[in-house]
Amino acid sequence: MAGHKYEQVRDHLLRRIRDVPVGGQMPAESVLCAEYEVSRITLRRAVDELVQDGYLVREHGRGTFVTRPRYHLKHRERFVNEVTGFYTQMARQGHTVTSEVVAQERIRAGARLAATLDISRATSVIRLERLRRVNGVVHHLAESFVAEERFPGVLTTDFTSTSLYAYLRAHHDLLLARNEIVVGLHICDEREAALLGVAEGSPLLLATSCVFEPGGKPVIHGTSKFLPETAELSFDIVADVE
Known part of the structure; x- marks a missing residue:
């Protein structure tokens, strides 16, 4: 195999x-x-x-x-020794994932994104924000950033039912080699609360990631804001035995 x-x-x-x-x-x-x-x-x-x-x-x-999963509304996102998108992970577990595109726009990178993606501050970056549902239930708010010069099609592609990772593989032959993730707590603002259907000031699980291609160049920066009652994050750290 x-x-x-x-x-x-x-x-x-x-x-x-x-x-x-x-x-x-x-x-x-x-x-x-x-x-x-x-x-x-x-x-x-x-x-x-x-x-x-x-x-x-x-x-x-x-x-x-x-047996059968005990939690019908609690979905686990795995961070394992492979780099896949949320769509792929949930589909493997038999769930249906849909996305509502909240924002799909061109912005200037600025200091923070420039440092994260190793690009110039003046470089145009595409910001893709999606409200993601699993089996029709709101799961998290995802925000992704990629350099427009390299991935211009991200600005116009319909990501309602398409994975960003799958799109980059299919259209740019992009291999994703490493995903660096930091997990913390985020207090949602009024806009996020309205999108997620929770009270303003509610705590969210915040996963901030930077995805690298072989050779070490960062290609995707993103954040995912999860509802704690419907999601959990799982880290699987193993030795490469085979």
Whole structure:
């Protein structure tokens, strides 16, 4: 299996267990290892993520059984050893993601963005702001910035049902190698509160990210403001064992 083996095993298992009733038992690890032609470490990592997301449960001495996520409105965004967009992550888990484009405009970079994206302060930057929903429920407010000179199509592309990451891969053959993320608390202002349907001054989870291509050049700066009651952030830090 090419690419990240555990991700492919995880995604295939997720599709497979959707056809299994709650309480159904999964094959033994040794059987799955042989079937997917992967090591026990790789298989356990794939199963671990499905356990964390609530699709499987381990019972000591009995085996692994199919269950269903306990939180129907609480969606986990993973920050793992791969760089994917929110759309891809949620789609893998079987959710429907839609975006309402709030702003799609050209602005001057200014000092902060210039430093973050390693560009001139006078450079034109495209600001893309989207209100994102998962299965029809408001999930978070996302804001992304890219240099217009390099990615001019971002200004006019319809991102209602298109991932920014997928667009950049498809139209610019862009590989995303690293995502640096800082998570903190943000108190929403009046505008954000109206968009998210919460009271002004409500606390939000704020994830600020900078995405780099191979070679270390920053290409996307973004922020995501999450509703704590409908989202959680998960960090998976592992050694590269295979």
